[in-house]
Amino acid sequence: MVRADCPRQGREDGPECRLHIDPVYAPALDGIEQADRIEVLYWLHEARRDLLTQSPKANDVTRGTFSLRSPLRPNPIGSSIVKLVRRDGAVLTVRGLDCLDGTPLLDIKPVRCGYAVEAPAKPGISD
C-alpha cells in the first residue's frame, strides 16, 4: 500500500494485515492469542514532523496537531486498536490497521480493562 491509498482509519471489515515480528522477539508473543484485540504502536516513518497546526480536511479550518489524530506530528507514533485474527509464529494477522507496508513496528500490547479510565467494564474498550 502506498501513502495515497492508505485509509484514514482502519476498519474491522477491512483487509487482513500481517505484523512481522523479528523472530528474536517471538517468545515475547507467548499468550498473545488470548487477546481478542491488541494495541499496535508504529513509527510513521514517512510523516512530516514540523507541523504544530494543520488543516487535515484541506479546508480553511486549522487545528492544533495534538487535537488531531493526523499522522503528521512531532513524534509520529501511530496507535491503533485492531482485531487479532491469528498468530503464526512471529507473524500476527490483524484487521483494522491503517498503516503503510513497511511501517516500523514499535510495540504490541493487549487491550484490557483498566487501559482507559472511563467505563472499563463496557464492551467498547474491554476485552
Add this chain to the structure above:
Amino acid sequence: MVRADCPRQGREDGPECRLHIDPVYAPALDGIEQADRIEVLYWLHEARRDLLTQSPKANDVTRGTFSLRSPLRPNPIGSSIVKLVRRDGAVLTVRGLDCLDGTPLLDIKPVRCGYAVEAPAKPGISD
C-alpha cells in the same frame, strides 16, 4: 511519585496529574479542549528493555512481554487514555495517568470514534 508508589493502572478517581508541554508546542494544543478523553504516549525511562517474558505478579506464571501491559518491554512506550480535566496554556490537567513524575511525554492524541476497530459508536471508546 517514585516507582514503588506508581499505580499499576490509572483510575479516573485518582489524583489530578499535570502534563507539561514545552511552550514551543503550545499551538499544537489548539482545540484539545474539545476532547473529553485523550490518549497519552510516554517513554518509560526507568524500565528494563531486555525481558522477552516476565512474571508480573511475581508468581510462577510467565508470559510473553507483548501479551502484557507491563512497563518492562523492548520499546517501553506507555499508552494511557485519560480524562482531560482542563488546559492552562501549555499545561494539561488529567485524571487516570499512572506514570512517574518526570516521565518524558511523547505524544498526545484525542480519543475518537474509529480509533478502535470494534464498536466505534459505543460510549466506552467514543468522545
